[in-house]
Amino acid sequence: MAETAVQEKEPLLAFGKNEQKLLSDPLNDNNPITVQVLGICSALAVTSLVVPSVVMSIAVVFVCAFSSLFTSLLRNYIPKQVRMIVQLVIIASLVTVVELTLQFLNYPIYKQLSVYIGLIITNCIVMGRLEAFAMANKPWRSFLDGVGNGLGYGAILIMVALIRELFGKGSLFAGSGIEMKIIGASTDYFINTQTNTWFAWYANNNLMVLPAAAMFIIGIFIWIQRSYNTKLVDIS
Amino acid sequence: MGEFFNVFIKAAFVENLVLAYFLGMCSYLAVSKTVKTAFGLGLAVIFVLGITMPINWLIAEYLLSENGVFGMDLTFLRLILFIAVIASMVQLVEMIVEKYSPSLYNALGIFLPLITVNCAILGGSLFMVSREYDLTQSVAFGLGGGFGWFLAIIAIAAIREKIRYSAVPAPLRGLGMAFIITGLMGIAFMSLMGIDPAAFASN
Numbered sequence: 317m318a319e320t321a322v323q324e325k326e327p328l329l330a331f332g333k334n335e336q337k338l339l340s341d342p343l344n345d346n347n348p349i350t351v352q353v354l355g356i357c358s359a360l361a362v363t364s365l366v367v368p369s370v371v372m373s374i375a376v377v378f379v380c381a382f383s384s385l386f387t388s389l390l391r392n393y394i395p396k397q398v399r400m401i402v403q404l405v406i407i408a409s410l411v412t413v414v415e416l417t418l419q420f421l422n423y424p425i426y427k428q429l430s431v432y433i434g435l436i437i438t439n440c441i442v443m444g445r446l447e448a449f450a451m452a453n454k455p456w457r458s459f460l461d462g463v464g465n466g467l468g469y470g471a472i473l474i475m476v477a478l479i480r481e482l483f484g485k486g487s488l489f490a491g492s493g494i495e496m497k498i499i500g501a502s503t504d505y506f507i508n509t510q511t512n513t514w515f516a517w518y519a520n521n522n523l524m525v526l527p528a529a530a531m532f533i534i535g536i537f538i539w540i541q542r543s544y545n546t547k548l549v550d551i552s
Numbered sequence: 553m554g555e556f557f558n559v560f561i562k563a564a565f566v567e568n569l570v571l572a573y574f575l576g577m578c579s580y581l582a583v584s585k586t587v588k589t590a591f592g593l594g595l596a597v598i599f600v601l602g603i604t605m606p607i608n609w610l611i612a613e614y615l616l617s618e619n620g621v622f623g624m625d626l627t628f629l630r631l632i633l634f635i636a637v638i639a640s641m642v643q644l645v646e647m648i649v650e651k652y653s654p655s656l657y658n659a660l661g662i663f664l665p666l667i668t669v670n671c672a673i674l675g676g677s678l679f680m681v682s683r684e685y686d687l688t689q690s691v692a693f694g695l696g697g698g699f700g701w702f703l704a705i706i707a708i709a710a711i712r713e714k715i716r717y718s719a720v721p722a723p724l725r726g727l728g729m730a731f732i733i734t735g736l737m738g739i740a741f742m743s744l745m746g747i748d749p750a751a752f753a754s755n
Binding site: 357361404541 | 574575576577578579581582631632635636639640642643647665668669670671674675721722723724725727728729730731732734735736738739742
């Protein structure tokens with residue numbers, strides 16, 4: 317982790333090697349979910365369907381990026397003793413912005429997600445990055461770090477959701493208007509897509525709908541990631 | 553008094569916050585490498601949950617409800633006020649731990665301030681509101697929920713200490729194994745759901 321502030325003079329919005337690394341690191345080497353272990357709760361809560369996971373990822377990228385930016389701008393003025401309350405106020409206001417925007421843009425999805433959007437306040441990725449990075453770095457770098465971590469989180473979220481929805485419900489993108497019944501006999505879920513599914517003998521696996529399934533899938537992701545990225549292997 | 557124990561037992565075992573609702577996962581997974589640090593964090597969570605729950609109950613009852621001090625429905629402020637109470641309590645715990653046990657403070661690292669965003673704490677307060685507990689029950693729920701969280705993190709820390717000597721494939725060692733064990737523990741705990749301690753008391 318590059319957590320020390322860069323001291324030399326540089327243009328305000330530089331985009332060199334270091335900045336690219338801030339964006340790409342969280343996708344693999346420093347992934348928020350599989351390496352830093354932050355934001356697991358919502359990964360368990362929303363990933364049983366793909367569409368909520370995508371909306372959730374976009375919301376987290378936004379909140380993470382802008383809360384890092386604002387915290388970094390204010391970092392020299394926040395007293396250490398009240399820093400958490402200040403950070404939470406920043407996060408809570410951004411989450412309110414997201415909530416109202418989503419309500420305006422797409423009301424059905426807002427109704428479906430409203431509880432989960434509120435949960436972003438208690439998503440540890442946001443506050444974890446504020447504590448670990450934004451309090452010690454300049455605004456532009458903190459902003460990029462927030463975007464990168466949001467994307468790393470979203471990537472895992474969407475991959476888990478694809479697996480869980482496909483095997484748990486036999487469909488993909490349910491609720492988005494382009495929903496597809498992929499495998500298994502289509503009986504009760506979507507009346508308008510009755511025929512032509514593959515593997516009609518497949519019965520939906522209810523284990524995949526349980527939150528415990530997300531634990532297993534993330535565990536297997538970690539296994540796969542660490543078997544080709546050996547420097548992450550836990551030696552202790 | 554019987555009611556107190558009913559809610560306590562239910563919160564600690566039947567509806568365990570970690571293993572039945574999967575709340576508070578981040579710090580649960582990251583701090584459970586050794587029993588010693590797990591013990592410290594578990595105690596901190598019991599303390600924070602036990603204190604914030606009655607305070608939040610008083611806030612919800614006397615400030616935010618229609619019959620409260622301001623005489624109007626202020627429930628839209630609930631989330632922000634709950635979080636503010638939790639954040640100040642965590643800050644207090646952090647200062648106490650830093651003063652009296654610097655080694656524990658260093659071992660817990662970033663996860664001490666992260667108790668604030670431990671979903672088990674905020675989730676507990678929200679459960680308390682939605683289940684309409686009274687003051688005694690909310691104290692019992694706070695202590696019981698914290699105790700259940702404490703037991704769960706001690707259990708997984710002990711399992712992880714033992715499993716270190718097993719022939720787990722190298723890439724799965726540590727975090728990956730912890731995820732899979734938690735999933736299995738969660739499925740095991742599902743068998744406890746639906747048990748109602750009150751039913752035993754009345755028989």
